[in-house]
Amino acid sequence: xxxxxxxxxxxxxxxxxxxxxxxxxxxxxxxxxxxxxxxxxxxxxxxxxxxxxxxxxxxxxxxxxxxxxxxxxxxxxxxxxxxxxxxxxxxxxxxxxxxxxxxxxxxxxxxxxxxxxxxxxxxxxxxxxxxxxxxxxxxxxxxxxxxxxxxxxxxxxxxxxxxxxxxxxxxxxxxxxxxxxxxxxxxxxxxxxxxxxxxxxxxxxxxxxxxxxxxxxxxxxxxxxxxxxxxxxxxxxxxxxxxxxxxxxxxxxxxxxxxxxxxxxxxxxxxxxxxxxxxxx
Amino acid sequence: xxxxxxxxxxxxxxxxxxxxxxxxxxxxxxxxxxxxxxxxxxxxxxxxxxxxxxxxxxxxxxxxxxxxxxxxxxxxxxxxxxxxxxxxxxxxxxxxxxxxxxxxxxxxxxxxxxxxxxxxxxxxxxxxxxxxxxxxxxxxxxxxxxxxxxxxxxxxxxxxxxxxxxxxxxxxxxxxxxxxxxxxxxxxxxxxxxxxxxxxxxxxxxxxxxxxxxxxxxxxxxxxxxxxxxxxxxxxxxxxxxxxxxxxxxxxxxxxxxxxxxxxxx
Numbered sequence: 103x104x105x106x107x108x109x110x111x112x113x114x115x116x117x118x119x120x121x122x123x124x125x126x127x128x129x130x131x132x133x134x135x136x137x138x139x140x141x142x143x144x145x146x147x148x149x150x151x152x153x154x155x156x157x158x159x160x161x162x163x164x165x166x167x168x169x170x171x172x173x174x175x176x177x178x179x180x181x182x183x184x185x186x187x188x189x190x191x192x193x194x195x196x197x198x199x200x201x202x203x204x205x206x207x208x209x210x211x212x213x214x215x216x217x218x219x220x221x222x223x224x225x226x227x228x229x230x231x232x233x234x235x236x237x238x239x240x241x242x243x244x245x246x247x248x249x250x251x252x253x254x255x256x257x258x259x260x261x262x263x264x265x266x267x268x269x270x271x272x273x274x275x276x277x278x279x280x281x282x283x284x285x286x287x288x289x290x291x292x293x294x295x296x297x298x299x300x301x302x303x304x305x306x307x308x309x310x311x312x313x314x315x316x317x318x319x320x321x322x323x324x325x326x327x328x329x330x331x332x333x334x335x336x337x338x339x340x341x342x343x344x345x346x347x348x349x350x351x352x353x354x355x356x357x358x359x360x361x362x363x364x365x366x367x368x369x370x371x372x373x374x375x376x377x378x379x380x381x382x383x
Numbered sequence: 384x385x386x387x388x389x390x391x392x393x394x395x396x397x398x399x400x401x402x403x404x405x406x407x408x409x410x411x412x413x414x415x416x417x418x419x420x421x422x423x424x425x426x427x428x429x430x431x432x433x434x435x436x437x438x439x440x441x442x443x444x445x446x447x448x449x450x451x452x453x454x455x456x457x458x459x460x461x462x463x464x465x466x467x468x469x470x471x472x473x474x475x476x477x478x479x480x481x482x483x484x485x486x487x488x489x490x491x492x493x494x495x496x497x498x499x500x501x502x503x504x505x506x507x508x509x510x511x512x513x514x515x516x517x518x519x520x521x522x523x524x525x526x527x528x529x530x531x532x533x534x535x536x537x538x539x540x541x542x543x544x545x546x547x548x549x550x551x552x553x554x555x556x557x558x559x560x561x562x563x564x565x566x567x568x569x570x571x572x573x574x575x576x577x578x579x580x581x582x583x584x585x586x587x588x589x590x591x592x593x594x595x596x597x598x599x600x601x602x603x604x605x606x607x608x609x610x611x612x613x614x615x616x617x618x619x620x621x622x623x624x625x626x627x628x629x630x631x632x633x634x635x636x637x638x639x640x641x642x643x644x645x646x647x648x649x
Contacts, residue, residue: 105556106470106471106473106474106546106556106560107471107474107475108471109467109468109470109471110468110471110472110475110479110483111471112464112467112468113464113467113468113471113483113527114479114482114483116464116524116527117483117486117487119505120502120505120520120524121486121487121489121490121524122486122489123505123508124498124501124502124504124505125489125501127501127504127505127508128497128500128501128504131504179401182397183397183398183401186394186397186398187398189394190394198398200631200635201402201405202401202402202405203631204627204628204631205405205406205409207581207585207627207631208409208623208624208627209585209587209601209602209605209620209623210585210587211587211602211605211606211609212409212412212605212616212620212623212624213408213409215412215605215609215616215620216408216409216411216412216620217408218609219411219412219415220408220411226411229425254404254405254408257401257405258405261401311492311494312494312495314494315494315495315496315497317496317588318587318588318606322609332494332496335496335500336496339500339503339592340591340592345500345504348500349500349504352496352497352500355494355497356493356494356497359494363492
């Protein structure tokens with residue numbers, strides 16, 4: 103099968119050029135001063151030191167807390183919805199999952215833009231409040247608007263990944279739990295919830311990762327002065343042209359994300375370990 | 384599961400509420416694309432003026448053409464390379480598989496913006512002027528890993544000796560490939576192509592960073608247009624939503640009919 107094996111070679115080359123080299127270039131830019139080329143360059147840590155300034159650290163913290171809030175809200179709404187869908191009959195499940203999937207295929211910019219007309223100063227919500235004679239609210243350009251936009255965009259991922267696990271759950275286990283005298287609540291907390299943790303974990307990955315790095319949602323719903331880490335990177339590359347600092351920020355962001363994913367996975371393993379110990383004991 | 388009436392009602396409210404949350408904003412956006420005034424909130428009568436604006440706009444026409452051409456070419460190339468690579472990988476040593484899988488995971492696990500700036504730096508280092516070519520190269524690159532990921536499981540479920548059997552029966556390796564292996568994994572190849580097409584069609588972040596010289600796809604156009612309130616975006620969005628919904632419904636409904644036709648035979 104040597105012939106077939108050789109089919110991999112073109113892609114090995116392509117992968118090296120278009121995936122590995124770009125990553126190395128980000129590293130290279132992050133650790134060098136501006137105005138460099140590959141032949142003569144100066145190594146520096148200034149780009150990372152600069153990120154230590156309070157303004158930038160605050161942006162990082164804000165991005166993390168907004169993304170975390172989005173993730174928690176997505177679990178709180180997504181879990182019950184996924185659970186209820188998994189409890190309905192098979193035809194209904196197919197239909198509901200299709201209905202949840204369709205919005206995911208609609209362009210993210212369009213979905214985010216849709217909220218501007220609803221939230222803005224004389225948008226639909228405020229027109230409605232004024233019509234009722236109530237004071238209008240300042241909805242646009244707030245944390246609320248940004249988190250709402252993120253939940254709106256990423257919630258389907260959470261629902262789908264929890265649903266996938268719940269739908270595969272062995273119904274016999276639930277039946278067994280009832281037969282052995284557990285009530286509904288016990289069956290849920292002791293059987294269904296622990297078994298669906300992998301779905302929650304993959305949902306967290308699918309929501310938290312884009313929520314930390316997005317720059318479109320804060321720009322549309324948070325306004326020009328609302329800066330999350332994605333906006334910071336965009337500005338460095340598109341507006342200011344400070345590629346070195348921009349690369350350093352991206353590296354920091356990627357490491358923070360990898361660290362949080364690592365912690366989440368660890369947490370998952372710990373839960374599994376506790377469970378297996380319980381089973382043994 | 385048979386629940387009490389209360390449980391059924393609360394589950395309808397919960398699921399219905401989420402669906403309303405998903406669809407209402409899009410519906411409102413679509414309705415206001417037919418509004419006669421620039422306002423996105425007060426209704427001034429039915430009109431198609433924003434659609435006329437849209438159709439007469441040269442920017443929109445060129446963005447739509449760019450999006451479709453880039454999506455088509457990148458889908459064809461990514462599907463071809465992805466299929467060949469997946470077939471090669473299924474016969475390769477474990478270490479090759481592991482290397483390809485872990486490198487492919489980089490763009491999947493990394494935030495899009497990191498992949499985007501990596502590409503931007505690459506094109507600048509290679510001195511390729513940003514525009515059509517860079518857009519195309521970037522789209523091909525980010526699609527291939529997904530195509531491979533979709534096809535590999537199909538290959539794994541094939542009998543590993545299938546190609547050898549065909550060759551024992553006198554087929555050349557090329558015939559074994561095109562007449563035996565590829566037909567067996569066609570559903571996987573089509574699914575991979577569909578993923579590649581929609582990813583390219585919808586992409587914003589990577590396109591935004593790697594394009595230049597005025598080359599814009601639909602997403603970039605929406606991004607630059609939406610700085611001001613502009614009902615033309617509503618019109619454009621409405622058309623995009625309609626197209627994608629029709630495609631999705633067709634994809635989901637057609638197989639159901641096919642299954643029904645086949646049912647008696649099973």
